[in-house]
Amino acid sequence: MTPVLYGLLVGILFGFALQRGRFCMNSAIRDTILLKDNTLLKSVGAAILVGMIGFALMTMGGLIKISPTPFFWGANLVGGFIFGIGMVLAGGCASGITYRVGEGMVSALSALIGLSAAATWTAMGFLKPIKDSLQTSTKVMVGEANPTLANIFGLSHTVVALVVAAIILVIWYFVARKNQDDEPKSTDPLVKRIFKNGWGWLAAGIVIGLINMLAFYSSTLAGRSYPLAITSGWLTIVKLGMSVPETKMGWDAWLVIGIIVGALIASLIAGEFKIRWPGWKMIVQTFVGGLLMGFGAVTSAGCNVTHILSGLPQLGLGSLVGAIAIVLGSWLMAWFIFVRPQNA
Amino acid sequence: MTTPTKTLNVCGKICPYPDMDTMTALKKMQKGEILEVLLDYPLSVERIPRNLKKQGHKLISVEQLDGPNHRMLIEAHGLK
Numbered sequence: 001m002t003p004v005l006y007g008l009l010v011g012i013l014f015g016f017a018l019q020r021g022r023f024c025m026n027s028a029i030r031d032t033i034l035l036k037d038n039t040l041l042k043s044v045g046a047a048i049l050v051g052m053i054g055f056a057l058m059t060m061g062g063l064i065k066i067s068p069t070p071f072f073w074g075a076n077l078v079g080g081f082i083f084g085i086g087m088v089l090a091g092g093c094a095s096g097i098t099y100r101v102g103e104g105m106v107s108a109l110s111a112l113i114g115l116s117a118a119a120t121w122t123a124m125g126f127l128k129p130i131k132d133s134l135q136t137s138t139k140v141m142v143g144e145a146n147p148t149l150a151n152i153f154g155l156s157h158t159v160v161a162l163v164v165a166a167i168i169l170v171i172w173y174f175v176a177r178k179n180q181d182d183e184p185k186s187t188d189p190l191v192k193r194i195f196k197n198g199w200g201w202l203a204a205g206i207v208i209g210l211i212n213m214l215a216f217y218s219s220t221l222a223g224r225s226y227p228l229a230i231t232s233g234w235l236t237i238v239k240l241g242m243s244v245p246e247t248k249m250g251w252d253a254w255l256v257i258g259i260i261v262g263a264l265i266a267s268l269i270a271g272e273f274k275i276r277w278p279g280w281k282m283i284v285q286t287f288v289g290g291l292l293m294g295f296g297a298v299t300s301a302g303c304n305v306t307h308i309l310s311g312l313p314q315l316g317l318g319s320l321v322g323a324i325a326i327v328l329g330s331w332l333m334a335w336f337i338f339v340r341p342q343n344a
Numbered sequence: 345m346t347t348p349t350k351t352l353n354v355c356g357k358i359c360p361y362p363d364m365d366t367m368t369a370l371k372k373m374q375k376g377e378i379l380e381v382l383l384d385y386p387l388s389v390e391r392i393p394r395n396l397k398k399q400g401h402k403l404i405s406v407e408q409l410d411g412p413n414h415r416m417l418i419e420a421h422g423l424k
Binding site: 031091219 | 385391394395412413
């Protein structure tokens with residue numbers, strides 16, 4: 001098997017875990033202000049921590065090389081903010097809309113088409129000049145490298161990552177001890193808990209963190225050297241459809257196909273597959289959301305997966321700024337369309 | 345058998361409309377009235393029960409119909 005096909009395998013695992021874990025970063029970020037529900041956010045936090053520790057150990061073992069996204073603060077901010085607005089309209093983050101296609105949600109498919117279209121226009125079409133000017137005018141590097149929380153101080157990545165992870169774990173421990181929420185323990189047999197019930201937040205977070213480690217290693221074997229990411233894969237698939245010269249199915253393009261297959265398998269086993277039609281109004285809204293996400297992701301050099309799930313564990317500054325901008329954009333839009341009408 | 349006062353069908357709706365529509369409907373109901381929610385979105389089937397308590401509403405039952413389709417009965421808490 002050629003290494004690019006590892007992308008398909010990792011994608012199937014990732015899609016399965018996303019569907020079972022109901023792992024959606026759009027919900028994770030939005031629910032904190034909308035429903036005062038932190039369950040999914042804790043899941044995302046667990047996945048980031050596993051990635052942070054895992055990547056650090058794998059770097060030490062020489063299995064991978066830390067490869068942070070570029071830092072261009074203007075593009076990271078503007079792109080991330082627009083992406084955050086888009087994902088609330090689209091009803092899902094980049095990974096969210098990808099896996100929900102496998103669950104049969106037509107709204108997710110329309111968001112995905114919007115994302116792919118706008119990503120293409122921004123990478124190589126009429127929106128490219130906007131992206132280019134934002135990126136080049138605000139780009140900052142540390143020597144030849146993209147800046148991270150480690151290399152700006154000239155420190156070793158492994159050491160800084162492990163220290164940051166340890167600090168987060170300690171803070172988390174004390175916060176969690178103060179707000180203990182007793183989740184009911186499931187007594188169902190293990191097979192049922194894996195294939196039929198939704199996963200708990202901790203299990204989902206850890207599994208997704210582990211899949212991300214596998215992703216980093218296997219994509220390194222395929223010559224790509226980055227953990228999970230979504231938008232670049234869709235971009236490749238659009239380019240192939242347009243017969244752009246020298247485009248090949250890469251690890252990341254197989255990954256997104258795999259996610260849909262994995263989520264389809266998971267939802268079929270659990271009996272949760274259903275073609276869901278949300279009405280034309282929603283189709284338009286999710287499509288527009290997808291467009292904003294596509295522009296934002298390419299401008300900011302990353303969607304929520306690239307920046308939050310894969311970038312934060314690598315301590316990249318570009319991903320840190322991108323992630324904060326995504327959160328702010330998402331909160332603004334969630335307030336605008338959900339909170340404000342309720343108080344009116 | 346509890347008879348619902350009102351029925352809300354949020355099948356096909358995207359995240360987080362099933363949750364938001366349910367909470368909005370409950371807010372407008374009197375104490376003790378029963379809301380029946382029909383939904384097919386897996387995340388909301390788990391998330392709505394989790395968040396009802398915070399608003400003081402009471403979950404009476406969640407019943408799986410076929411596949412992802414669920415029927416939920418909720419007793420409204422009424423105005424605070």
